[in-house]
Amino acid sequence: MDKAVTGETGHAIRSGVVRLRALVVDDEPLARRGLEIRLGEHPDIEIVGQYGDGASAIAGLREHRPDLMFLDVQMPGMDGFETLRHIPADEMPLVVFVTAYDHYAIRAFEASATDYLLKPVDETRLHQALARVRLAHSQREASGHCAHLLGLLGELSGKPLLELDEALRPDAIEQLRRDEKLAVRDGGRTVRVDLASIRWIDAAGDYMCIHTDQETLVLRATMRDLEKQLDPQRFPRIHRSTIVNARRVVELRPHTNGEGYLRLDCGQELKLSRSHRDKLALML
Incomplete structure (x- = not known):
């Protein structure tokens, strides 16, 4: 097996991208290297693993949980299509097949591939394939986020198969807010966080950081998403990019221009913006 791993776990955020x-899966080292060089010109694509056979690729996929896999069709032993048959649906990344034979394109799309590339890989076709990948990924993220929220609401309501109209009822949201735990999708795991352990929450681009007594959890969400899930009396928004656990505030210190600073029981200081000064009453 030929394997090279680079990068961080989870999505990397650099300059807002x-x-x-x-993963790049191909039994020909030169083909892997050629694709690696071409992908190096696309800063939003990070190769986290390279493999020379299907079995190794499946193991690598379980280890790295990639968003995307460039998969050679013609490999000895387990070919590209056989490799896909061994991947559970909930672990399947977006797939771009790489092949030397055009007639494989039909089978590629029958296997729900996002796109396919013919060897030698043409730069224009690679740009087109990556455009499809980015679109498919954004759509998958949106649907995945919706499914996650529905699953969470269903779990808390005791109805695992909660339908959309049920989830949108006001009492479903209120029940979610009353629960003492918040279900958070952190990378490849789902963590149920005790609300009392949350110190504060802040935004980092398209991600939210939940700072708890034990760790900092990062999830792809918006401030509005979390505001809907949390009791605003207990977790008020004190800044454009910050929510605080009001019960963890131990000191209020005024600042210029009507702003202020809150000190938490852990020593962390957070800015209270002028537009959110009405939240002071919740922390006194």
């Missing part, structure tokens, strides 16, 4: 984690 979400990088897609990719």
Whole structure:
């Protein structure tokens, strides 16, 4: 097995760009190297693993949980299509097949591939394939986020198969807010966080950081998403990019221009913006 791993776990954020984690699977080292060089010109694609056979690729996929896989069709032993048959649906990344034979394109799309590339890889076709990948990924993220929220609401309501109209009822949201735990999708795991352990929450681009007594959890969400899930009396928004656990505030210190600073029981200081000064009453 030929394997090279680079990068961080989870999505990397650099200059506001979400990088897609990719595997390159091809039994020809030169083909892998050629694709690596071409992908190096696309800063939002991060190769986290390279493999020379299907079995190794499946193991690598379980280890790295990539967003995208460039998969050679013709490999000895387990070919590209056989490799896909061994990947559970909930672990399947976006797939771009790489092949030397055009007639494989039909089978590629029958296997729900996002696109396919003919060897030798043409730069224009690679740009087109990556454009499809980015679009498919953004759509998958949106649907995945919706499914996650529905699953969470269903779990808390005791109805695992909660339908959309049920989830949108006001009492479903209120039940979610009353729960003492918040379900957070952190990378490849789902963590149920005790609300009392949350110190504060802040935004980092397209991600939210939940700072708890034990760790900092990072999830792809918006401030509005979390505001909907949390009791605003207990977790008020004190800044454009900050929510605080009001019960963890131990000191209020005024600042210029009507702003202020809050000190938490852990020593962390957070800015209270002028537009959110009405939240002071919740922390007194």
